[in-house]
Amino acid sequence: MTNRFDLNEGASRLGSFLRDRRQRLDPAALGFGGRRRTPGLRREEVAQRANISATWYTWLEQGRGGAPSPRVLDSLAKALMMTEAEREHLFLVAIGRPPKAHVAGRGGISWRLQRFLDAMPTIPATVATSTWDIVGWNRAAQLALTNYEQLPPDERNILRRMFLDPATRAAQVDWEEVARFLVATFRTESTRAGENHRAADLIAELSAKSEDFARMWIENDVHTTGEGAKTIRHAEVGEISFEFSSFAIDGRPDLKMMIYNPAGDRDLEKIRLLCSLDQVDCNQSDFET
Structure with a gap:
């Protein structure tokens, strides 16, 4: 039986994942000031860093923004300072497929x-x-x-x-x-x-x-x-x-x-x-x- 990606379930998981990663970031370290009642960045600050609409980002966290494009997902991954593993998870929960691999430079190995x-x-x-x-x-x-x-x-x-x-x-x-x-x-x-x-x-x-x-x-x-x-x-x-x-x-x-x-x-x-x-x-x- 073929597994099919469930858009509704994916939207819910995407919203939860974005919210969790947003709340882990340090606003001061990223140049954002002001008093805050909750930890992490504000939604509009993430939207600014990702160069997308604050309204749309809010909808994404609420599970009703629709499926974002790979380009937008890459922007969100950078805005939320995700690791490669987190970036892959972001793509999987959002659109049901992994991202294309980042191309390596020729700077050696660990x-x-x-x-x-x-x-x-x-x-x-x-x-x-x-x-x-x-x-x-x-x-x-x-x-x-x-x-x-x-x-x-x-x-x-x-x-x-x-x-x-x-x-x-x-x-x-x-x-x-x-x-x-x-x-x-x-x-x-x-x-x-x-x-x-x-x-x-x-x-x-x-x-x-x-x-x-x-x-x-x-x-x-x-x-x-x-x-x-x-x-x-x-x-x-x-x-x-x-x-x-x-x-x-x-x-x-x-x-x-x-x-x-x-x-x-x-x-x-x-x-x-x-x-x-x-x-x-x-x-x-x-x-x-």
Whole structure:
């Protein structure tokens, strides 16, 4: 049986949620003065911050304002200083669907997530944005995949490297399959993220510089990152096969973590050999040091 969004119930829950979040804010901290009989901002102050009518905002809290648009919901989330989890809840109770993910910048990841990556000394792992910018990695990924640390931030983009860097292309045992997968997941995730200047610029650049990308892009294939298998040619240890899986990062819908598990014992030994060549102890992770 299909679940249907109940507008009346949603309006009631929306009003309650807005009222609760409004009453939690500190007026003085937000530049509002005056004596108050109740905690939090006044309704007209929230409306002012969200650039909407005070009357309409009052109706929303009373459960009779009608379904607001995603743009208005985003304005309310900012006006009420909501966290990403609160913003998602706001959309779900108001219109029955989650918001489009905020697009990540390329400023890195939290130290806790980095410690998690480093706790896998023989399993390459990366964190990427919806446009395939690599913003986090562990040492195994540096040794087996790409030494991202030596690259400028703008060159840590997997799509750009796959289509414009001959060495990256030559390292793929089945370049066509890998490239199609990247383009299809890029289309899916950039569409999910909504309007994104980074994605638009990347599409324009790659379409102009790579006939292969332009050919694949107009085919309109879509794919989720999910899981799969790939084999690369490594300059020092030869072919390495991986089974990869993608994981969402809670609280950061704009990011995905990719885990590349060595497919067999021989592949694992090659990772360990790379560690030894780099004088890294693969039996001890950075997490433990």
